[in-house]
Amino acid sequence: MNDQSSIKRCVSFFSFQEEYFLRKLTLEDCIATAARLDIPGIEIIGDQMIPDYPDISDEFLRKWHAWLEKYERVPVCLDTFLDFNKYNNRRMSEDEVLATILHDIQNARKLGFSLIRINHDVSPWALEKSAPTAEKYGIKLGLEIHAPHHLDHEFEQRHIEMMSRTQSPSLGFVVDMSIFSDRFPRVVSDRWLRDGMDPAIVSYFVESYNAHNCLDYVCDQVVQMGARPEDIGMVYYGVRHNLYSNPERMLEYMPLIFHVHATLNEMLPDYTEFSVPYDQIIPVFQQGGYNGYLSSEYEGGKHIDDTEEVDGVEQVRRHQVMLKHLLSIEQPVAIAMPVRVH
Amino acid sequence: MYDKYLIVGEAFKNVTENGKVIGFQLGMRLPYYRGVVLSLIGKTDLSVDGEVFSPEQMSVTLNGKEYELTGLENEPVAKWEFGEIGILTVKKPGGLNPGKHAVELAQHMKISYVPFGFHGHDRKELTLIE
Numbered sequence: 239m240n241d242q243s244s245i246k247r248c249v250s251f252f253s254f255q256e257e258y259f260l261r262k263l264t265l266e267d268c269i270a271t272a273a274r275l276d277i278p279g280i281e282i283i284g285d286q287m288i289p290d291y292p293d294i295s296d297e298f299l300r301k302w303h304a305w306l307e308k309y310e311r312v313p314v315c316l317d318t319f320l321d322f323n324k325y326n327n328r329r330m331s332e333d334e335v336l337a338t339i340l341h342d343i344q345n346a347r348k349l350g351f352s353l354i355r356i357n358h359d360v361s362p363w364a365l366e367k368s369a370p371t372a373e374k375y376g377i378k379l380g381l382e383i384h385a386p387h388h389l390d391h392e393f394e395q396r397h398i399e400m401m402s403r404t405q406s407p408s409l410g411f412v413v414d415m416s417i418f419s420d421r422f423p424r425v426v427s428d429r430w431l432r433d434g435m436d437p438a439i440v441s442y443f444v445e446s447y448n449a450h451n452c453l454d455y456v457c458d459q460v461v462q463m464g465a466r467p468e469d470i471g472m473v474y475y476g477v478r479h480n481l482y483s484n485p486e487r488m489l490e491y492m493p494l495i496f497h498v499h500a501t502l503n504e505m506l507p508d509y510t511e512f513s514v515p516y517d518q519i520i521p522v523f524q525q526g527g528y529n530g531y532l533s534s535e536y537e538g539g540k541h542i543d544d545t546e547e548v549d550g551v552e553q554v555r556r557h558q559v560m561l562k563h564l565l566s567i568e569q570p571v572a573i574a575m576p577v578r579v580h
Numbered sequence: 581m582y583d584k585y586l587i588v589g590e591a592f593k594n595v596t597e598n599g600k601v602i603g604f605q606l607g608m609r610l611p612y613y614r615g616v617v618l619s620l621i622g623k624t625d626l627s628v629d630g631e632v633f634s635p636e637q638m639s640v641t642l643n644g645k646e647y648e649l650t651g652l653e654n655e656p657v658a659k660w661e662f663g664e665i666g667i668l669t670v671k672k673p674g675g676l677n678p679g680k681h682a683v684e685l686a687q688h689m690k691i692s693y694v695p696f697g698f699h700g701h702d703r704k705e706l707t708l709i710e
Contacts, residue, residue: 252613255613255662256582258663259582259662259663260663283613283614285615286613286614289661290659319614320693321616321692323619323692324617324656327653357693358693359693471696540582543584544584
């Protein structure tokens, strides 16, 4: 049996974005909060909380390292983006993408990270070309797999082909657990109702999603039902952020999984998450011998901010209580999972 | 996202240059969860009491530096930090009358990893004090 304690806990400061946006929390407060909630690892989006990213000042680096030392947290993952359209009227070239990633590798080194989350739109070519530099500096590059993608998606399979061919220890994935959303997040569909979507469309969509019906078909039906353009936009957003795929598919690729965004949209008072069946998925990680971090990533705030105060800290607190509990118990095999599909 | 935080009223006032009121200004935030280079900032639709202002009439000041809205697409390095309040200055000779005004602001963000980008829309009643 694998040592389940080898799976570690982390928090992405994405979770505290509303508090930071409104300047209720500083970056130091975020790090202190991780310490107070007993979360060993931290993850940060460079563009979100590092001024002038990707150009990091020496002054920031001094403060950053002092905070890590003071609060005794482990820098686990630096999240980066590729803005392909930032040069007016043309798409960034592949060489510019490569240069961006190489710059991010240097930034990760300076900040003490050994892992970079690569956004889910980078080509196999750019990742393969980045690998020698990443290996040289001991940095892992994890391409994020986020809904509507999944491990068996054509795009991920092209990356897997490249990774199998190159065998670089620096290339792999960050899995976002939105791809294991068994039930559609209630906070999202409730917001659709408040934003004026026809209740018949909302309930059709939610029931179809929860039955794991083909989402392309469901979206077509939503259009047929007379959805307004803004409804179509909302539904489109919904299916780009939530998907149910079989967690057991990870078993085949576990060595390639460097890191996990443990998505939460709504932690209930009983310490369960509304959409993602963590009690069924954590055993898959244990069975597969995963030994990276599960990083709390609170996505729910933007869906409730019209009616209530967003409290990312409390949501993460509950989530970490759940993770701690589930990681502490022996669950030899995944339970109640669908038949494995190949 | 962040719709209700886009318009920041504290900075709402007329702008005077060489003794003449040349327009007005207000604070604004962006509807997105990262700091972005200015070239990712899409269309800014502003109206006050139903009067619509064109991009040619507007500029934004970030960290003391002023940028014309029509020139943002050529700024792939300078950043608008996450949550930072920019000062939107609108040219309108004579400015606005003191008192209450209905301000509406819609902001689009050109974010390449989503087909339609991000969008935010805010509407607030602000009081302009002479």
